[in-house]
Amino acid sequence: MSKNVVYDALFPIYQELNDLVSEENMLKIYSYWRGSQFSLSMRLYDSKQLRPILKASRTSNKDLIRLYGYSERWIRDNRR
Template sequence: MSVDVSVLQPIYRDLYDLLGETELLKVFEYYRGAQVTFPVHLYQRTLVSQAIAQREMLASDCQALARHYGYSERWIRNQVRKENRPQ
């Protein structure tokens, strides 16, 4: 039996529109009854900082990385400075 879209809860209707019926049912079964909050950033701050630490950085990279990871260019530059400090 297929999903009756006309009576779905609003969030499930949104997921149905975004993902389709099969994926909606997977999400429903997996998270059923749980309250889920999505972070503002897709990428985890500490892991982004570690990834930046492992790169050779150019000034132009900061802007591109800021766009890619969704953090401010200022924050990216601060992470680069922290890693370049003598310890």
């Protein structure tokens, strides 16, 4: 589904999106969010949603730190 996009003429952010998610998906993102400004959280997981998962988990704190990207103290405090 190429729309004859001229890659070299794209803004750098659209070139990166094209490389990451394909031309077709870059165009979908463009048509859906064009003109919008947004920022992405440093964390992938919502802390409120993660708390019950941590409490039910039998995985070690060390593995949970690597998996979810939160600090050791935060993981430890929220598993109680």
